[in-house]
Amino acid sequence: xxxxxxxxxxxxxxxxxxxxxxDCQDIREGLxxxxxxxxxxxxxxxxxxMEEALAQITDQxxxxxxxxxGLPGMSGIExxxxxxxxxxxxxxxxxxxxxxxxRIFAALCAGACGYLLKKTPPAxxxxxxxxxxxxxxxxxxxxxxxxxxxxxxxRPAPYPDHDLTPHExxxxxxxxxxHSYKTAADLLGITVNTVSFHMRRVYExxxxxxxxxxxxxxxxxxxxR
Numbered sequence: 158x159x160x161x162x163x164x165x166x167x168x169x170x171x172x173x174x175x176x177x178x179x180d181c182q183d184i185r186e187g188l189x190x191x192x193x194x195x196x197x198x199x200x201x202x203x204x205x206x207m208e209e210a211l212a213q214i215t216d217q218x219x220x221x222x223x224x225x226x227g228l229p230g231m232s233g234i235e236x237x238x239x240x241x242x243x244x245x246x247x248x249x250x251x252x253x254x255x256x257x258x259x260r261i262f263a264a265l266c267a268g269a270c271g272y273l274l275k276k277t278p279p280a281x282x283x284x285x286x287x288x289x290x291x292x293x294x295x296x297x298x299x300x301x302x303x304x305x306x307x308x309x310x311x312r313p314a315p316y317p318d319h320d321l322t323p324h325e326x327x328x329x330x331x332x333x334x335x336h337s338y339k340t341a342a343d344l345l346g347i348t349v350n351t352v353s354f355h356m357r358r359v360y361e362x363x364x365x366x367x368x369x370x371x372x373x374x375x376x377x378x379x380x381x382r
Contacts, residue, residue: 206229262307277297
């Protein structure tokens, strides 16, 4: 027997530590069991709201945070920038039932590395956690098609001259960070009607018809750097 080989142990797979933020108890507990019960994965916590997660997460070894969008209180989109600031080395991955353009782009612009639908099979979900940690951008096929389509449709002009005022640009940035009309109005100290007025001007200048198109076009044109 080769004593050198006998003394060597098989290399251990690195353990991926994940956090779940999901308000539905059945889904939250199911994800906790799936992640915690799979070799190579560890669920360091499962929380029903963004506020609860931000107050209680202390494990600095977390590598990926799985976030729902429709949470009570602070939305998942509003919480993504806060999670990224608190855990800069962790990937934030959305898991949602919503597949509309506006929420998808708001989440990605807020800093999510990927966007999965809740009908994602368990095996694919686990693969996506690894993919996110390794620098990938996992997306459900339906979401990926929407992303590609929207970026094709929202093309910047050859010589863009959008002429957005600083106030209008600030509004677009707030929406890209996941704010709603109300939270943007509260932050800027103006009314929701004033926000609507300014956004109509933004749509005219960017030649778009929705918040998601405005965010995408501003992003492609380098206005949100």
